[in-house]
Amino acid sequence: MDTSAARPSVLFVCVHNAGRSQMAAAFLAHLAGDRVEVRSAGSAPADAVNPAVVEAMEEVGIDVSAASPKILTVEAVQASDVVITMGCGDACPVFPGKRYLDWRLDDPAGQGVEAVRPIRDAIEKRVRELIAEVAPR
Numbered sequence: 625m626d627t628s629a630a631r632p633s634v635l636f637v638c639v640h641n642a643g644r645s646q647m648a649a650a651f652l653a654h655l656a657g658d659r660v661e662v663r664s665a666g667s668a669p670a671d672a673v674n675p676a677v678v679e680a681m682e683e684v685g686i687d688v689s690a691a692s693p694k695i696l697t698v699e700a701v702q703a704s705d706v707v708i709t710m711g712c713g714d715a716c717p718v719f720p721g722k723r724y725l726d727w728r729l730d731d732p733a734g735q736g737v738e739a740v741r742p743i744r745d746a747i748e749k750r751v752r753e754l755i756a757e758v759a760p761r
Contacts, residue, residue, distance in 0.1 A: 631759075632705045632759055633661035633703060634704060635663040637667070639667050640668060642672065643731065643740075644710040645665070646674075646677060648747050648751055650688045655752065660759045663700050673689070674740075676737045676739075677740055684748070706722070708727055710729055711731060730743050
């Protein structure tokens with residue numbers, strides 16, 4: 625039986641796709657496994673994931689070192705059930721029938737790992753709450 629149609633899809637969007645959205649996508653993929661389709665993108669993607677984000681995620685056993693920032697596309701938004709923005713504001717296209725959430729979180733850009741840890745922990749808490757809503761066991 626093909627259950628992919630019933631599998632919710634979530635898109636995390638921030639400006640550079642190098643910090644918050646990468647952490648959120650990694651937590652969702654790690655915690656929900658194949659129960660949720662996960663995407664992340666940025667309105668102005670950076671060249672690489674923030675090294676402090678890579679280090680902070682390694683501390684909780686999640687490797688994002690191979691992740692790369694991606695440009696936000698209309699297709700990615702259209703293919704997602706839930707779109708979670710993190711500071712991209714008006715750069716994110718809006719389509720009817722999609723659920724939009726805005727997570728207000730500090731931007732880890734230019735911060736050291738000490739500053740990234742509380743952002744990481746806040747993202748993990750929100751992702752766990754999201755999983756309980758969109759993909760309960």
